[in-house]
Amino acid sequence: MVNGIERPLDLLNNSKGKEVLVHLKGDKQLVGTLLAFDIHINLVLDNTKEMQNNETKRNVGLSFVRGDTIIFISPASTSLKKE
Amino acid sequence: MVNGIERPLDLLNNSKGKEVLVHLKGDKQLVGTLLAFDIHINLVLDNTKEMQNNETKRNVGLSFVRGDTIIFISPASTSLKKE
Amino acid sequence: MVNGIERPLDLLNNSKGKEVLVHLKGDKQLVGTLLAFDIHINLVLDNTKEMQNNETKRNVGLSFVRGDTIIFISPASTSLKKE
């Protein structure tokens, strides 16, 4: 599953088109389909949901997320499989 | 709807002239029509409204928003459709 | 009213000599006449007033405002017209 991850951005590249969980500073979480990212880790997500305490707080559709507020990003499929 | 988004800034480019929801650090939100942006994600919004708890707190007309206080930006139409 | 705003700094350029409302981090606000700005969004304001809860807290005359404490800047005329 982790073949081909030489550099951190490879994981983001592999996650394009898939659902990711984005942990932001200040205990905010976004879930959405990763459409695009750049070297600043700015992201575009589709079907973005704002989460709080594992519940959907709001659907915000497409979103542009600034990289410097991100703590970590996890492809949702890998976390679902292992929980 | 997401055709043509190769890089994060493409979403902002597609949102010019449209209403966007801007989430700022410290739980502030602005809604306004996106007129311009740059690579620092500095924005110009028209008809800007400061929001708190989903209610309009103040109309501030035109505004220049500094990029480094932004958490995420969402075109309002996509969020309205899905809520 | 928004003709000629191609880039965010165009709004600041159009606001020179006019009163602007400057929202700073930590819920401080300054109102003053915009005399100068640079690419770091450092500003010089004349007739600067420190505001709190929409009341003037102090007159500080001329002021140099460091860009990195600014959240957003709004020309006062556009906000007055729409309130």
Added chain:
Amino acid sequence: MVNGIERPLDLLNNSKGKEVLVHLKGDKQLVGTLLAFDIHINLVLDNTKEMQNNETKRNVGLSFVRGDTIIFISPASTSLKKE
């Protein structure tokens, strides 16, 4: 055990494929297998676990961790041996 560590990144290089403990700002901790890192100390971890008070709070599988939220990183084997 510390042979060959001339520069800080050498420790990360030696830890590839091994379990590491990552202390984040705001008292969050992640444990996972280090797959990749870059000069910004962005990491990819596999089998990532979010920890709180030394207990696993959540399994998040693969994760991309942004370097600027990291306080320190410790290969788990060295800490286990000495505790």
Added chain:
Amino acid sequence: MVNGIERPLDLLNNSKGKEVLVHLKGDKQLVGTLLAFDIHINLVLDNTKEMQNNETKRNVGLSFVRGDTIIFISPASTSLKKE
């Protein structure tokens, strides 16, 4: 009074040798005579006084102030005239 202020640093240049009020992050204020500044807005003040609630808390003589803790700087004469 504001002639010759084309760029923000012009105000600092005009204020050399004069008393300035320096507002720092975390509600600290310094008053002192501006002796020198650089492009990072690092300052040297003489006869520096630490202020709290408009009262002198401590005299610290000469001081080197790091630019990145500064919110705004105001020449004291302009604020005294207008209060």
Added chain:
Amino acid sequence: MVNGIERPLDLLNNSKGKEVLVHLKGDKQLVGTLLAFDIHINLVLDNTKEMQNNETKRNVGLSFVRGDTIIFISPASTSLKKE
């Protein structure tokens, strides 16, 4: 006393070998003899004392202080003379 201070770093240069008071973010203070500094305002102090509420909390001997946690630095002699 202030002759020869053209740029902020001149004050630090003049203070080498002398006792300085270093105010850090988060209300920490260090007092020590300034041995060295660089353009990031990283310092080396000798005979460093951690102060709290004007009392010595701990002697830490030689210390390397990172510039970006510093608010202001004051040569102790100038502050002692004026208090």
Added chain:
Amino acid sequence: MVNGIERPLDLLNNSKGKEVLVHLKGDKQLVGTLLAFDIHINLVLDNTKEMQNNETKRNVGLSFVRGDTIIFISPASTSLKKE
């Protein structure tokens, strides 16, 4: 004892192989043997101990410490001698 310290990094260079006390933002402290550092003040420590209120909270063995969370670093021998 302070011979040869022309620049701040000289103190770190002199401290290689010796025990250092590292003060981090947020009142965390680490004690360990300094193995390596770079210009970002990223460190590698061996036999790292997390300290709180002068007591060892945890042994974490080898650790990579990110420079930007560091307030100051003090070679332990100099502080022990003077306390």
